[in-house]
Amino acid sequence: MKQIIALAVAASFFAGGAFAQSGQVPDNLEKLSGFKTTGVTEFTFIEQGGDYAVGIEKTLERISLPDGFKIELYAVVPDARHMAVGPQGIVTFVGTRKDKVWSVTDRNKDRVADEVKDFAPSLTFSIPNGPCFSKDGFLYIAEQNRVLLFPAAEFFYESPDVAAFNLVAKGDLIPPDEESFNHTARVCRIGPDGKIYISLGQPFNVAPADKLDLYNKWGIGGMIRLNLDGTGREVYTYGIRNSVGHDFHPATGELWFTDNQVDGMGDDIPPGELNRQTAAGQNFGHPWYGGGDTRTNEYKGEEPPADTVMPVVATVAHAADLGMHFYTGRMFPEKYKHAIFSAQHGSWNRTTPVGARVMVTFIDDQGNAAIEPFAEGWLDEATGEYLGRPVDVAQLPDGSILVSDDLAGALYRISYTK
Template sequence: MKNWIKSGFVVAGMAAVMVGCSKDDDFWDWMIPETDDNPTTSQVSGFVYRPAVAPATDANVQQLRVPQGFRVNKFAENLGKPRIITASPEGHVYATDREAGLVMLLQDTNGDGMSDRRETVANIRQAHGLTIHEGKLYIVSVKELYSAAIRPDGTLEQPQMLIDDLPDGGQHPNRTIGFGPDGKLYISVGSTCNSCPEPNPEHATMLQANADGSDRKIFARGLRNTIGFGWHPQTREFWGMDHGMDWLGDNEQKEELNKIVEGATYGWPYIYDDGKYNPVDRPQGDTTYQQYRDLSTMPTLLYQEAHAAPMAMTFYNGTTFPGQYQESAFIAMRGSWNRSSPVGYKVVRLIFENGQPTRFEDFLTGFLVDNNRSHFARLVGVTVNNDGSLLVSDDTNGVIYRVAYQP
């Protein structure tokens, strides 16, 4: 087995002419003109580095790192490829396996911090996103949305289809869903590509609908792939982590934290980070980069490592973590492949102060081993269980990890 694969390439010559520049020239100004009247030139070094896969052995799990007072254990293992997870107030934990097309029910019935119950409660092709609302489990696949009443034992009534015409998947088929404080359902629909104008206006958006799937509309656009999102428990403001574009270099594009507001546009595919121009795609028609930037809402924060790949995000709503965690959100960083050295492969904490996000800090790390040549988890789902612990899913080795505060 190859331990790692590394390849480098240079993307150059988006036009026939390369122009010179002085050391004081701004790269993003002189290389990318506002219109097609002048050539566009850019040179980008791109890499592929995929760490080898290691097993989730006891030794590997024991070396995982969390803040003082916290402990990590396997909540469940041998689960196939668990993706998005959610938990009910009764401690019923649901997990999707997109590849197998099913929803699993897990439960810790004896309070030892490990699941001792597992059963399949729904079979839905490419099931991915999950959320619980008013006694029902909502499940979204690529093009379909279902709801199913939850029985007292955690099993489900027959799922009922609410929507059957969500946009095609393309590069980002992993729909996620959540209910806002307004009782509306929000559906994240990623782009079909890394960077391109989308013919379907519902791609690269956040959609809003009623709980029964009716009155669907575009809530916000220009979001490349906002898998993780949620509402601050006090301010009720809507926050989401958007995936940056690939093939712009090791440190471009950084992952974005956006405050998602109805009617706003967030720049993709033409504007990224704090207003930079994407050299690959120019706004269509007579619109210039500057005009599109003026129409776009800039991110509130940029995550410091490009290509870390933010996945699920949840605000902590338990009672067992120390008080400073009550305003925090936790984000699963799946891990990079499109840079010369790996980043991500961890859970980070998004810290809020006075209701506003201020910074990111590492919370659960150590999934990269062997001097970053191997990994034993690519994280996807994150949720808070009814005992106040944080659950995190890995679809590489089929494990759900549990982080509890046990000083």
């Protein structure tokens, strides 16, 4: 009911054209929350097509996929990170680790985007990596230290001034003294319980002992959840190092997430992780474990929590498993139903680089999971050079999937024909 009123107010405001000009204020959020205009009218548009797109398309010729699948350039999107596809299928929002959120629109529905422009240009964002949608069309954007919500974003994004509200005000997501740039690519998803789940990476390679109490209180190195009106915040997951992708199993409703593991222990340990959480408050082992059952040197003599949950899948070390999505579409063959598509960003410090590919994980009736490459070829193995680095996977209404790439600055679409 509250949401309906907000929408009605927003709609009547925009329809009425009651735009009042006024001077600059430091925080435009105040104006947008009051359905006022900010005076900012300029969008930044990103050129689609052209030489840049041709270069990306050349890379895509190298990508191998299972029979029947093909990959095409969907949009040029600078610094493209995590994605949120609008429930109406009108627009896809794409986060970055910089200061922009991009809106990507395929107006003529030829499955290639026609327009890419910045979202809510009057707002000052800081690492707006994580957009997510509720079923009823509210867009949430998780930043470094704030979460904003935008009612009916799929309709209002065409205006530079879009109604915006704090879900978690600036400085309230984590203590400002704990802010960092690394391990701060936040991801959000709305769970089957109607709460928003937000991952909070801890900023160290191995979390130091003197920080653990503080971090556990805030859910840093974990996952928090809260109600969509901002109340009821609690820590849902403990013992994560830096998770940059999670989703809920469409049938069981259980939370699954990737986690990036400790560096500096060798090329082949510890493994990356795909985890399954079956109850609130579970602990996934960081900092006692560096990944899988590999103990960290820093906590070698310590007793890990007795109830530590081990990963369902141990992935190749240092490949950097990031965004993930459970497939629920009808386009792909039956065996992909409820499989996980996930992105490996690629290693940054392994002697021989590994990753930069899209993986698929099949889960059997007993809950056993097996991971294998799905789309690969962004790593030029002859030179060790990355031609692209996949970040996230999302699903379009037609059942095709989008893959974001923050090195090339692009979204790809993978589709299937029999």
